[in-house]
Amino acid sequence: MIVCENLVKIYKAADLEVVALQGLDLIVEDGELMGIIGNSGSGKSTLLNMLGGLDRPSAGKLFVAGKNLFQLNQAELIQYRLRTVGFVWQNNARNLIPYLSAQQNVELPMLIAGQRKRDRARELLEIVGLGHRKRNKLSELSGGEQQRVAIAIALANEPKLLLADEPTGSVDSKTAAMILDLFKELNRTMGLTVVIVTHDPEIAKKVDRVVAIRDGKTSSEILRREASGAQDEGESENTHEEWAVLDQAGRLQIPQEYLQAIGAEGKIKIELEEGRIVLYPPPPKRT
Numbered sequence: 001m002i003v004c005e006n007l008v009k010i011y012k013a014a015d016l017e018v019v020a021l022q023g024l025d026l027i028v029e030d031g032e033l034m035g036i037i038g039n040s041g042s043g044k045s046t047l048l049n050m051l052g053g054l055d056r057p058s059a060g061k062l063f064v065a066g067k068n069l070f071q072l073n074q075a076e077l078i079q080y081r082l083r084t085v086g087f088v089w090q091n092n093a094r095n096l097i098p099y100l101s102a103q104q105n106v107e108l109p110m111l112i113a114g115q116r117k118r119d120r121a122r123e124l125l126e127i128v129g130l131g132h133r134k135r136n137k138l139s140e141l142s143g144g145e146q147q148r149v150a151i152a153i154a155l156a157n158e159p160k161l162l163l164a165d166e167p168t169g170s171v172d173s174k175t176a177a178m179i180l181d182l183f184k185e186l187n188r189t190m191g192l193t194v195v196i197v198t199h200d201p202e203i204a205k206k207v208d209r210v211v212a213i214r215d216g217k218t219s220s221e222i223l224r225r226e227a228s229g230a231q232d233e234g235e236s237e238n239t240h241e242e243w244a245v246l247d248q249a250g251r252l253q254i255p256q257e258y259l260q261a262i263g264a265e266g267k268i269k270i271e272l273e274e275g276r277i278v279l280y281p282p283p284p285k286r287t
């Protein structure tokens with residue numbers, strides 16, 4: 001579904017350049033449910049904006065659903081945003097209209113797109129588990145329910161890829177778990193590919209794979225352990241293991257805490273020992 005190769009995004013503002021993505025590699029399979037985590041400023045939202053066709057990358061390769069996003073002209077990019085991807089943002093409810101009902105809120109974007117699909121709006125609300133609340137005004141719904149209305153809207157054009165940026169950022173942990181369960185259900189029942197960007201490391205328990213981004217590059221992946229079985233619901237931490245990502249040039253990012261643990265800074269010695277690559281800290285400085 002997604003192929004990013006050596007993706008670079010440079011923001012230019014006045015005489016300042018910010019390299020938000022520094023040669024990022026990422027492959028997401030059709031029908032995958034995956035998370036992207038990383039500290040603030042690591043480039044998560046930038047990546048999502050590139051995947052959603054909201055902004056253009058500066059260099060590299062980017063294919064989504066077979067489309068080369070570098071080659072789409074402005075009109076094709078608008079079609080791509082309308083037809084191929086669906087978006088869910090943290091404060092989606094802000095884009096919804098409080099005095100309209102849940103159903104009218106779902107119908108409205110379809111009306112704007114030239115369709116009047118009352119049945120479809122009802123069906124979408126059923127899918128997100130809000131069929132019984134369709135006549136309630138948005139202002140009468142909880143934060144989690146409003147977020148589900150937003151997810152129904154994101155599904156209206158039958159996207160192949162759902163992009164969610166901090167979708168649980170402004171709800172409590174119980175509601176957050178319900179929203180993540182909904183993504184999982186949509187992924188399983190509709191075969192929707194879902195990419196969720198979050199600060200929350202707990203996401204690993206709800207998705208098949210989590211990719212960590214550091215300084216604009218993928219640094220590691222947290223995968224469900226094979227031995228525990230794909231059917232495992234994975235609610236316990238030891239069903240997952242972390243892998244460092246090796247880029248095409250053989251570079252990898254070593255977790256900061258590992259480097260600190262061996263007191264490494266500046267240079268480290270690397271040796272190949274019996275099928276292992278071993279990193280040695282520098283010898284203590286003489287005083």
Ligand SMILES: Nc1ncnc2c1ncn2[C@@H]1O[C@H](COP(=O)(O)OP(=O)(O)OP(=O)(O)O)[C@@H](O)[C@H]1O
Pocket residue numbers: 011012013018019020038039040041042043044045046047199
């Ligand atoms: N429009 C922009 N113009 C200039 N710099 C930008 C712009 N958008 C993002 N940046 C910079 O790019 C880098 C990556 O930002 P990005 O928003 O992608 O990070 P993030 O991981 O999503 O952070 P957060 O978790 O805080 O949302 C940061 O240094 C940010 O300041």
